Amino acid sequence: MTAKALMIQGTASDVGKSMICTAFCRIFSDDGMKVVPFKSQNMALNSFVTIDGGEIGRAQGVQAEAARVIATTDMNPILLKPKQDMVSEVIVHGKHFMDMSATSYRNDFVEKAMPIVKQSIHKLQNDFDVMVLEGAGSPAEINLKDRDIANMRMAHATDAAVILVADIERGGMFASIIGTLALLDDSERARVKGIIINKFRGMRELLDDGVAWLEKETGIPVLGIIPYIQVNIEAEDSLALSSLRFKRPKQGEFPIDVAMIRLPRISNFTDVDPFFDEPEVGVRLVRHVKELGEPDLLIIPGTKNTIEDLQWLKDEGFASAIQKLAKKGTSIFGICGGFQLLGRELQDPYAVEGDGRSATGLSLLPVTTIFNKDKKIVQMTGHTVSTIFDTMSLTGYEIHLGQTVIEDDHCVPFMKLSDGRCDGAIAMDGQVIGTYFHGIFNNRAFTRKMVNQLRVKKGLQPLDQQIQSDAERREAAYQLLADHVREHIDMERVYKMIGIPTRAQFDPL
Structure with missing residues (x-):
């Protein structure tokens, strides 16, 4: 035909x-x-x-x-x-x-x-x-x-x-x-x-x-x-992001404040979309450090060039501001490049991210990332291993260069994947989390669990955990x-x- x-x-x-x-x-x-x-x-x-x-x-x-x-x-x-x-x-x-x-x-x-x-x-x-x-x-x-x-x-x-x-x-x-x-x-x-x-x-x-x-x-x-x-x-490109074509832009004050940093080379920013469906949650896109404030949850998204965006975070004052927020108790969640940024060091021996020099990360997770020439692209399933989230089954996908290793015996991975690998890291009693799992918040039960943890932390009643699935x-x-x-x-x-x-x-x- x-x-x-x-x-x-x-x-x-x-x-x-x-x-x-x-x-x-x-x-x-x-x-x-x-x-x-x-x-x-x-x-x-x-x-x-x-x-x-x-x-x-x-x-x-x-x-x-x-x-x-x-x-x-x-x-x-x-x-x-x-x-x-x-x-x-x-x-x-x-x-x-x-x-x-x-x-x-x-x-x-x-x-x-x-x-x-x-x-x-x-x-x-x-x-x-x-x-x-x-x-x-x-x-x-x-x-x-x-x-x-x-x-x-x-x-x-x-x-x-x-x-x-x-x-x-x-x-x-x-x-x-x-x-x-x-x-x-x-x-x-x-x-x-x-x-x-x-x-x-x-x-x-x-x-x-x-x-x-x-x-x-x-x-x-x-x-x-x-x-x-x-x-x-879901929106497709950066034009949709820059015009704030989110699902339903929030106005005014909300009990739970979620902020995402608008990295210059941001990628897969739709990871944050599910929060727009959460009741009483305001979602902000932060371009300048003066807009950062003290959110309940700060999301550091993926990036097409982690090392260059790391330098931007430092130059714009975001790096020190994020570290101060962590000390004050803000929950911080890094996805893919955001996970790499939260680590201690980023090594680029093959110059895949730039000129081959290493860089010091935000040091909020005891991990080091080594960039290599092979790109990981795969749909994945797994389950959380920390008692913070019980054992929750999750689906998502990986798209990244680099391998990240935990350097502290007291730091636990975020997930155990179906192929036997461990993913991500959790530190500061669950306050700082990093993962390579894109689409993590499309697991609506997990996202509701996070929102409820933030609500309880602020003295608010948790929401019903029974919610419509992302596929529905x-x-x-x-x-x-x-x-x-x-x-x-x-x-x-x-x-x-x-x-x-x-x-x-x-x-x-």
Whole structure:
């Protein structure tokens, strides 16, 4: 079979392409089709680990789950993870390829990547009924178009019908649509079969005249106007982080204050998301030391360059401030690079993090990290070993360079993993914890346990420990998003666009 293809492109970054793709993946799956997400090249700080130990963009992992299929590296064959200024780690089919400057990538690698991308396309086309492709940024960046392998070149390669998504919240929506179309070649513009206006707030009737003008001016139908919706689906990139696109931003005072440091090279920041679902918990993103205050829980997230971010912590005054908070009793939790930062020393004998020099960490955990050339990428399960959390089974994933060893017999590991290894460390009677386990807080019973410990510490009553699982929450979010999008767009027209005249040929699930 050759899969029908629908591609979602945007007038700019962060207009909602990932969410729209996720919705379409679930809609097509609900209608009985075997659907697969695809993004040829992704640049993201949040990644997803496949069951065979590959690393892809988190959005494609989310979309695969919404489509009810197992995520593979074919769904995102090229992943770029920013590591330093103008330097990114290039990941090919889930594995580290090399670190490259933006210039080298654009001039030397992009065309070499096309056979890799096409191989993935052909495999997916043969295995699925429908491909839902996601573009990157805008297809109309004229200074980049000759090396753009994420937008119209993919539409041509898959014979995809393209829907152009515009974000009405940004202002200038009509100009952005007209400008984008004007900068496309004739063959590219011919692929744009519909327009979606996203994130609408207000009275629908106020847009009617504008929509009528837009359709007359472009000859392209507006398939729908999607009202803004708050839905608990993970954000993909640093733009979402910098605009504070968390689940539901907290306002005012809350009994439990959770702060996360916004490291310059932060990665997998969605680890903190579950705290937004905890009652009476405020979550803050801290960029400057003056904003730090005295939180009940301080989270130090992952980073793409631990040693450089360690130096930043020292230069900005965070290092000494964190050490003072530990002395005052603040609970501190480091994940992946954050775990490494909490240690005594970081050694870089192979210069994988910089110039090869060692660095002194925050010294809140008696551990040393040695960076090596091999990257650990794996989904994992395990259980806590400290009496602080009883014995709780946990699932998550590891993505890291380096091996961390405990140097103090009195310090206990945080977890015992299913493969026999120990992970992490706990010190100061459980006040300071480090782990390599990404997704740790998605284990909702564990997170509630932590919140209750913080509540008891402040003289508050603990919350009910019986809570909805993360899998149940995600499933509800996918269905909510899909139903919302289906309600506000012309799905019958979408089916005809991609060459499926009716849903009747598929057996509903």
